[in-house]
Amino acid sequence: MSSQFQEKPERRWSLQDFEIGKPLGKGKFGRVYVAREVKSKYVVALKVIFKEQIEKYRLHHQLRREMEIQASLRHPNVLRLYGWFHDAERIFLILEYAYGGELYGELRKTGHLSENQAATYIASLTQALAYCHEKHVIHRDIKPENLLLDHEGRLKIADFGWSVQSSSKRHTMCGTLDYLAPEMVENKAHDYAVDNWTLGILCYEFLYGAPPFEAESQRDTFKRIMKVDLSFPSTPHVSAEARNLISLLLVKDSSKRLSLQKIMEHPWIIENANPTGTCKK
Numbered sequence: 001m002s003s004q005f006q007e008k009p010e011r012r013w014s015l016q017d018f019e020i021g022k023p024l025g026k027g028k029f030g031r032v033y034v035a036r037e038v039k040s041k042y043v044v045a046l047k048v049i050f051k052e053q054i055e056k057y058r059l060h061h062q063l064r065r066e067m068e069i070q071a072s073l074r075h076p077n078v079l080r081l082y083g084w085f086h087d088a089e090r091i092f093l094i095l096e097y098a099y100g101g102e103l104y105g106e107l108r109k110t111g112h113l114s115e116n117q118a119a120t121y122i123a124s125l126t127q128a129l130a131y132c133h134e135k136h137v138i139h140r141d142i143k144p145e146n147l148l149l150d151h152e153g154r155l156k157i158a159d160f161g162w163s164v165q166s167s168s169k170r171h172t173m174c175g176t177l178d179y180l181a182p183e184m185v186e187n188k189a190h191d192y193a194v195d196n197w198t199l200g201i202l203c204y205e206f207l208y209g210a211p212p213f214e215a216e217s218q219r220d221t222f223k224r225i226m227k228v229d230l231s232f233p234s235t236p237h238v239s240a241e242a243r244n245l246i247s248l249l250l251v252k253d254s255s256k257r258l259s260l261q262k263i264m265e266h267p268w269i270i271e272n273a274n275p276t277g278t279c280k281k
């Protein structure tokens, strides 16, 4: 039995190569199942997308882009896309299996994470984003639902639906409001620094259990983002170092946000993040 998925670029996969197991979840465009490649016995997640849905919403270009970007990335904190194949009705994505499921589930279960857990996830995300940025990929849709955990609790960025591969500034309005940087809310040109802002939002949400600019309406969230209306509740208790890192990331002027390298050098990360990236509760 091989411990690695047998990748052959010339290989054409088909449904016969896999034994399908239990469903893992349901997305907007299809379902995800745990599956095992027959020859190697390697366990993967098989994402099934109905062509009809993709055609209805004219998303084939976006899906193709998502698949090509994700397949080209190799990082321990980026979910691997090993390959894809299709039949008459469906497209199948062969994905790395994230046994631990969504980080979102973890957050909702416990309310908020410990400083060690939060710092470990932020460090993993920072390293994955540094790698993506080097490859000219801006994710733009990083939120807890798009973060999965493997069997050792290692964070994996999934879902490159809104990512963009470009070294130039971008103008599209996209993403979820709570995680959006001011320059994106305003629909201004934006660059890699949008992901640094999102790291600040996530760090806050990991530690306090809710994103910092949450409001009753989208309009109010919008206003709070634009004002950088940031406050730190007295409970749960969060260390001054963690609050300092959040304040250095949630900065309106994107050029003044802490760089990814400086995040890794921040005392809170140095003191709290597990260098192996694994996280057991």
Ligand SMILES: Nc1ncnc2c1ncn2[C@@H]1O[C@H](COP(=O)(O)OP(=O)(O)OP(=O)(O)O)[C@@H](O)[C@H]1O
Binding pocket: 024, 025, 026, 027, 028, 029, 030, 031, 032, 045, 047, 079, 095, 096, 097, 098, 099, 101, 102, 145, 146, 148, 158, 159, 161
């Ligand atoms: N590689 C994976 N390993 C383990 N579980 C997965 C994996 N991919 C997806 N899942 C689970 O299946 C669920 C559905 O995934 P899917 O990506 O289709 O949904 P989604 O995140 O809502 O995406 P979309 O918005 O593109 O429909 C996820 O919420 C997750 O719990």
